[in-house]
Amino acid sequence: MEVTTLSFDNLHNHGTLFANLLRARHRTFIDGAGWDLPQADGMEFDQYDTPASRWVAVHERGQVLAGVRLTPTTHRCGIYTYMIRDAQLGLLPSIPRDLLHFPAPVAANVWESSRVFVSDTVPAANRMRVQMQLISEMVISARILGATTLLGIIPENSWRLARRVGLDCVSAGPVMDTGGASSVCVTISMQTKLH
Known part of the structure; x- marks a missing residue:
């Protein structure tokens, strides 16, 4: 297993x-969750996939097992900044x-952490290992980029997993329905060490 x-x-x-990362996002968010998102050639993307962003991919033999996108909160592309802020400003009516x-x-x-996923093709016995690889590389990359805090939307109970592995993850908003799932905004401090 590699992380890039x-x-x-x-x-x-x-x-x-x-391209395989965007295809895995398509399978997760469009095919699996049924979200109405931009797509082309079996790939999911949106206005936040710009040269300012970074993408962490856990992969093995060409297959993407998990991923996350990191976007600076200072970035602007047309009327858009980053997903959470744009939702708060009313630019994303689905959030x-x-x-x-x-x-x-x-x-x-x-920095914002978004489009976090672990592929449903990952066997239950390997999910924790894949999640740990994703979290570890996300933290390393965020720190290299100068982030001291990540802001993200995650499934309601996922912040407990993050805390269990040593991340200082704190709820930063109410529980909300995001396309049929309960999610919550969190802040994650990059100052703590992973277990």
Whole structure:
């Protein structure tokens, strides 16, 4: 199993990994969860997949097992900034505006974590190992990018897993329905050490 952080600067070094990541997102969020998201050629993408973002992929023999996107909260592309802030500003009607207990930050040390998934093809016996690889690389990449805090939307009970592995993960908003699942915004401190 390998873990790779992709950027527009290094995509050419990793063959079809980025396309396979977008295909895995399609299977997870469009085929699996039934979300109405932009898609082309079996790949899911949106306005936040820009050169400013980074993508962490856990993969094995060309198959993407898990992934997450990291986006700086300081980035702007047209009218869009980052998903949580844009939802709060009313630009994303499918996400409640009151998803955070405070105004969405715009700061160089705060990055958004979004499109987090573990493929349903990962056997139950390997899920924890895959999740740990994803979390570990996400933290390493975020720290390298200068993040001291990540802000993200995760399934309601997932923050307990993050805390169990040593992440300082705190609920930052109310529980909300995100396409048939209960989710919550969280802040994750990059200052703590992983177990």
